[in-house]
Amino acid sequence: MPDTASAHGGTSGGFTKTEGWLDWYDGPTSPTFRLPEGAVDAHCHVFGPGERFPYAPERKYTPCDASAEQLFALRDHLGFTRNVIVQATCHGADNRALVDALQRSEGRARGVATVRRDVTDHELADLHAAGVRGVRFNFVKRLVDRVPIDSLEEIVAKIAPLGWHVVIYFEAADLPELYDFFSGIPTDIVVDHMGRPDVTKDPDGPEFGLFLRFMRENPRVWTKVTCPERLSVTGPRALDGEQQAYVDVVPFARRVVEEFPDRVLWGTDWPHPNLTDHMPDDGLMVDYIPRIATTPELQRKMLVDNPSRLYWA
Numbered sequence: 001m002p003d004t005a006s007a008h009g010g011t012s013g014g015f016t017k018t019e020g021w022l023d024w025y026d027g028p029t030s031p032t033f034r035l036p037e038g039a040v041d042a043h044c045h046v047f048g049p050g051e052r053f054p055y056a057p058e059r060k061y062t063p064c065d066a067s068a069e070q071l072f073a074l075r076d077h078l079g080f081t082r083n084v085i086v087q088a089t090c091h092g093a094d095n096r097a098l099v100d101a102l103q104r105s106e107g108r109a110r111g112v113a114t115v116r117r118d119v120t121d122h123e124l125a126d127l128h129a130a131g132v133r134g135v136r137f138n139f140v141k142r143l144v145d146r147v148p149i150d151s152l153e154e155i156v157a158k159i160a161p162l163g164w165h166v167v168i169y170f171e172a173a174d175l176p177e178l179y180d181f182f183s184g185i186p187t188d189i190v191v192d193h194m195g196r197p198d199v200t201k202d203p204d205g206p207e208f209g210l211f212l213r214f215m216r217e218n219p220r221v222w223t224k225v226t227c228p229e230r231l232s233v234t235g236p237r238a239l240d241g242e243q244q245a246y247v248d249v250v251p252f253a254r255r256v257v258e259e260f261p262d263r264v265l266w267g268t269d270w271p272h273p274n275l276t277d278h279m280p281d282d283g284l285m286v287d288y289i290p291r292i293a294t295t296p297e298l299q300r301k302m303l304v305d306n307p308s309r310l311y312w313a
């Protein structure tokens with residue numbers, strides 16, 4: 001177990017958690033759903049610990065520490081074999097915590113980094129050696145200041161020769177404005193959390209329809225069917241043994257899994273940054289999987305084959 005400075009709930013290194021911060025769920029249940037052999041948690045993060053890996057000055061929130069050891073303990077408890085660790089915005093473009101986690105994983109984790117336009121080929125080569133296979137572009141206004149498109153294009157030109165992909169995080173309402181830029185990216189693209197649909201709207205309506213069209217028109221676009229705990233309005237929450245959690249998100253995710261079975265990924269989103277109303281039991285999050293990927297074949301593609309192709313090929 002980690003030392004006390006980085007134990008659950010604390011923020012070490014002299015940092016103070018954002019007011020109202022919810023810590024990740026301690027002692028998750030064992031999932032009822034048995035993950036297939038080789039399953040990948042393809043969206044999760046590490047935070048700090050702040051005393052070793054200080055949070056970035058430009059961050060919009062200060063989380064509780066969530067170390068690599070704690071992530072790997074969760075991986076083993078839930079029955080995953082591997083992780084894809086995504087650089088969280090609280091670390092800005094300082095990828096040291098991510099790289100440290102990748103190096104401790106013994107080849108069982110890959111990473112998605114954040115880089116700036118002035119990143120050098122040498123730095124990119126080091127990140128690649130550590131296990132990074134993509135960069136993340138974030139368009140969610142509460143998380144980052146907007147980076148100009150020409151900077152992002154410069155970054156794409158630098159990472160494309162490495163065979164990396166671009167992870168994009170945006171809100172559904174912003175897709176019309178970003179559609180052409182995204183469609184012009186020449187690498188694979190992975191969309192976080194299905195482009196954050198407003199799940200009070202109709203999954204057959206124009207807003208989600210635009211996202212589905214984006215995937216249909218761009219065969220190199222993949223998506224994570226993740227974060228029902230963020231998208232859900234009605235719940236019920238993945239707590240207290242609830243096996244029917246987040247019913248309002250299920251039709252959206254199922255739709256995507258069934259139309260694009262070879263381009264979907266799933267992850268826990270541990271340690272669930274910025275949730276304000278509840279913190280889910282990660283064991284019950286795993287029990288959500290068979291409700292959106294309803295056959296063993298769909299489950300194997302989403303959890304094993306697809307992430308293996310994108311991150312371990």
Ligand SMILES: O=C(O)c1cc(C(=O)O)oc(=O)c1
Nearest residue numbers: 087088089090143192273274
């Ligand atoms: O990098 C992050 O800070 C971050 C935040 C959120 C969110 O607050 O929605 O979600 C993520 O997947 C990652």
